[in-house]
């Protein structure tokens with residue numbers, strides 16, 4: 042057959058072109074095009090998930106999987122909203138032929154029609170005067186319906202935040218939401234599926250049998266008939282939407298529907314669900330076979346729609362966005378203690394290592410985990426492997442997208458745990474690992490005993506963790522140290538420091554005079570500590586039980602009481618451990634940075650301690666919850682403020698979705714000069730200040746603040762975004778000052794061991810001398826505040842990807858899902874509001890310039906209005 046050109050008649054305009062033309066006419070009438078959307082990061086994380094998983098768009102997905110162009114139209118605002126997104130790996134910006142475009146158009150048209158048929162959020166809203174006037178009253182009714190339960194304390198003594206203090210979107214004064222709900226109820230007919238509240242905190246699924254003035258007759262799934270008032274009923278989603286992989290797809294986005302969807306998936310070990318741009322990860326507390334090389338292949342090869350949401354998908358989006366948009370990315374993992382943040386961070390790192398590996402440094406990065414977990418994690422009542430520090434790891438990539446280095450930044454290690462733990466909790470894993478796993482030579486050199494012989498480890502009566510072999514963990518940690526190139530000498534020195542801390546804990550004192558002054562008991566503990574610290578035992582004894590005060594003319598030696606001496610021993614142990622931790626992180630960073638070649642491209646993974654609320658909360662909880670407030674602010678800013686401001690700036694018809702802004706709580710904590718931290722710092726400068734004077738001061742200056750409540754004695758309450766927490770002022774000033782007496786610092790500085798010297802230098806860097814006395818340059822809280830500011834600045838320079846980890850129960854049990862607990866976590870982080878915004882907002886955005894470059898097809902004369 043001879044090859045000859047066949048001239049085809051001009052193709053009739055496609056349905057899409059017809060539609061675009063009608064839009065163009067409308068636009069021309071408006072004359073002015075809306076200003077370009079602010080340059081916002083565009084990444085695959087923002088692909089229209091509403092299109093991804095829906096059955097109605099099967100043919101569309103087929104086209105997507107062939108790396109073709111796809112155009113979608115949002116139904117809520119059809120006249121002025123065209124969303125164009127792309128999918129595929131090779132060169133997805135180019136539309137191969139008009140045939141393909143036509144195919145896409147047809148599929149796309151089908152999709153629009155199905156969306157319109159389905160109703161979704163575009164259900165017409167009822168707006169009768171009667172309903173408007175009943176608004177105020179019904180707001181109260183709805184608040185009742187949605188307040189699932191009040192504040193509680195769990196059997197393990199953990200105080201749950203009072204639910205009445207956590208606003209849900211449904212209890213917010215959002216008229217549109219209220220009207221929508223009214224319309225939904227109005228639309229309920231016989232045989233409609235509904236959720237009804239059978240008892241205080243129990244929502245059941247049923248079918249409407251009858252509708253009366255008083256409410257509804259509902260038949261539950263077991264055949265019982267209930268009379269249900271209209272305030273206790275909510276529409277349920279059709280069965281076809283059971284277990285959707287993005288909450289955005291739910292027609293009805295009420296709390297029982299969301300909870301049911303998550304529970305339905307969880308029961309099938311499907312732990313990941315999208316909530317618009319946020320990935321929800323429910324901790325399975327068991328191994329699920331959804332990780333590893335095979336799964337990495339699936340997710341990296343764009344076949345992820347087969348398997349649905351996964352943290353691999355989030356990591357993949359971040360990686361591809363980094364390459365394609367040439368923008369740094371961040372993956373921000375948040376959630377309560379025990380929700381699975383650290384595991385999620387590790388899984389993310391593993392995926393990135395698989396994707397960007399090849400140079401070997403990725404293995405080093407992964408091996409930092411066992412080391413940091415050994416030194417920075419501990420068993421708590423909530424989590425057997427709780428991170429007691431915050432961590433940001435920046436993974437650097439070269440121009441070819443391969444990992445070329447990393448940097449770890451840590452935040453506020455919980456020092457107090459070294460010397461004291463609550464009953465049933467442990468100190469840092471590394472102590473138990475060392476005691477269980479050291480070989481005989483090391484054991485002899487450190488004069489090491491069993492963990493049960495050390496007061497710092499045995500006081501909480503918890504030496505082992507179920508199913509964890511500390512000796513084996515120690516061997517893994519040693520291997521990791523080798524991989525990360527921590528020299529044998531440094532390893533040995535580090536173990537000496539650990540043993541020194543343990544022996545310090547066994548140092549005891551005896552009363553030496555009638556004024557209750559003490560001397561150090563000369564025994565194995567003090568001798569071993571002195572040997573391990575390479576310092577003179579007499580000097581160590583003197584530094585622990587006396588204090589030298591230097592005046593202009595003389596040096597006065599003051600003897601210490603038992604409490605003072607014990608405090609100074611504990612302060613020394615804490616200072617050694619904390620600076621050892623920092624030294625270790627610096628060492629790791631040096632090793633990882635050696636391979637770093639500056640490309641400027643990175644993905645940062647943030648795994649920071651989750652919100653904490655216990656029966657007794659003190660300085661550590663205040664700092665941890667403050668960090669979470671900052672992160673929540675970042676979340677709010679990106680997913681609510683910027684999102685909605687963008688629409689407003691564009692002049693787009695937009696019904697504002699309210700969210701709980703936590704700015705007031707942040708102001709309460711960090712504002713100068715009358716914030717909590719400033720007042721605490723000021724009180725810490727008064728030598729005679731006590732817990733009572735601090736409480737009085739806080740009460741005096743903060744009592745007018747709606748986020749603050751003075752309780753009684755030494756307790757105050759702060760209303761956080763995640764609930765109210767009662768803090769004790771007991772011990773808070775010492776922790777904030779975090780002083781180490783100059784004599785002890787001097788002693789460490791005079792050690793013959795270079796590591797001890799360098800630890801002393803680290804500690805003394807945080808101090809300055811005022812009138813011969815060592816005082817902190819900045820208090821711990823102020824230093825932490827500065828670190829958080831820097832962190833936020835850094836995150837602002839990245840495109841964020843949010844992962845919300847959810848704890849399904851408080852017992853670390855597999856297959857146990859507590860609706861209340863999940864709801865509380867979803868509510869406090871504003872997940873439902875995010876879904877609402879995402880559902881009614883743009884899934885993807887380009888500037889007109891980007892649009893024209895990426896989608897040349899639309900630059901065609903027929904769509905020149907673009």
Ligand SMILES: Nc1ncnc2c1ncn2[C@@H]1O[C@H](COP(=O)(O)OP(=O)(O)OP(=O)(O)O)[C@@H](O)[C@H]1O
Pocket residue numbers: 324325326327328329376377378379380381382383384385424425426427428429649650651846
């Ligand atoms: N994806 C997962 N698969 C299997 N088990 C998991 C997963 N995620 C978490 N877990 C289990 O839950 C435990 C707690 O998780 P993790 O330590 O990551 O919580 P966390 O949110 O980091 O807590 P903390 O704030 O106390 O550090 C893990 O030790 C592990 O047993």
